[in-house]
Amino acid sequence: MAVEARWCYRGDPQKEQSALLVQFSNGKLKSAENMNFTLYKSKNTNNPRKKHKRILNAETDRLSYVGNNFGAEALKCNTLCRYFVGMLDKNSGQMDVYNAELFNMQPMISDNVADEDLSEYLTKSFREKVDLCIEAFGTTKQKRALSSRRMNEVGKEVLTKAVTKAAEDVIETKGVAALVSDAAEDEKADASLILPPCHEDADKPEDVYKFEDLLSPAEYEALQAPAAAFMSVTAAAILKMAEEKSYCSFVLDELKSLPLDEKTRDHKTRCLWFLDCLVQLSHRRVVKNKNAMGPDCPHIISNKLVKTFTALSYGNGRIQNKVSASMRAKITAYAIALALHINNFQTDLTVLQRDLKLRENKILDIAKAMRLKITKSKGLLGFDEHKLGTLTLPLPVYKMPPIQRKRKMK
Structure with missing residues (x-):
């Protein structure tokens, strides 16, 4: 069978x-x-x-x-x-x-x-x-890449020896004190990496941090559709937004006093909508997908936020877009620059600080690095003191904050 x-x-x-x-x-x-x-x-x-x-x-x-x-x-x-x-x-x-x-x-x-x-x-x-x-x-391309990598390995070895010899010569020639001073200057240069491009020789405040450096023409055009809801916003709608916490306090305050001129009103609403995206992104730690800012966010804006304000990192077996501490500082700097364009180059730093969930000294350090003049002002209730940042010409000299040394325990 x-x-x-x-x-x-x-x-x-x-x-x-x-x-x-x-x-x-x-x-x-x-x-x-x-x-x-x-x-x-x-x-x-x-x-x-x-x-x-x-x-x-x-x-x-x-x-x-x-x-x-x-x-x-x-x-x-x-x-x-x-x-x-x-x-x-x-x-x-x-x-x-x-x-x-x-x-x-x-x-x-x-x-x-x-x-x-x-x-x-x-x-x-x-x-x-x-x-x-x-x-x-x-293939020919693979062989060329292999040859280039091997040449780089040889070049790195030669470079390492040259750098070691040069460092020994610099320490012997300049001394430790001069090297510490140079390090402070390098620290100042590193701070500029998180700031928008600054044109110090500009004749007008609007040219110091140019609007085109914050939003390209294509990105600005893409903001018209999502910001259209702000064009005809009412007081009742703003009150409902505040109760639902759908937008940050800075945006809600500015919506209460939109200009009557349609062109100016349209420009301001687009800027406010993008600023709210920056605030929302600063609260994230990891951006998991391209549509993390919601379905209403245009694709070109989502790409800009991910590419400009996140850093690639590897964790949990996959590559992630992480909003690191330096990226949050960069978001803060761009939010301040955009707020200056919205408010005729004077903005309430205290409101932004609370929206971004920062310490006051952190946002003040960034504002000073952006060469803003810091002043005090009473809040709307009269007893709440706010810090204002104003962009004036000529720009004030930027001074690095003093390095705090830990005291030795006796």
């Missing part, structure tokens, strides 16, 4: 096993008795881009073969098709089906290959083996 045949899908093989299908680029394999296969896996199991990388090595008496599942030489069919390997138990009639991957094996051709050369190859690192594969089978 014939045994009934059936099959069972098992998915991926066990961790210590692999189901692989191979094809040889230079012909068909007649016998596999004298062939040894070795599979190399990437050790970086946390990186999603590298953990699935594999290199398969096949050795015969005459030739060595290499195949991989990544790079320009990898088979494209692995991404378009699925392959399976079945193991049939003749006694039970059951076939276990496993996922498999196809490798294209290409010969490694070299003159007078000795056994010791092969043992040396097998002891090489994963990076060195990939470089050898690129040398043998890589």
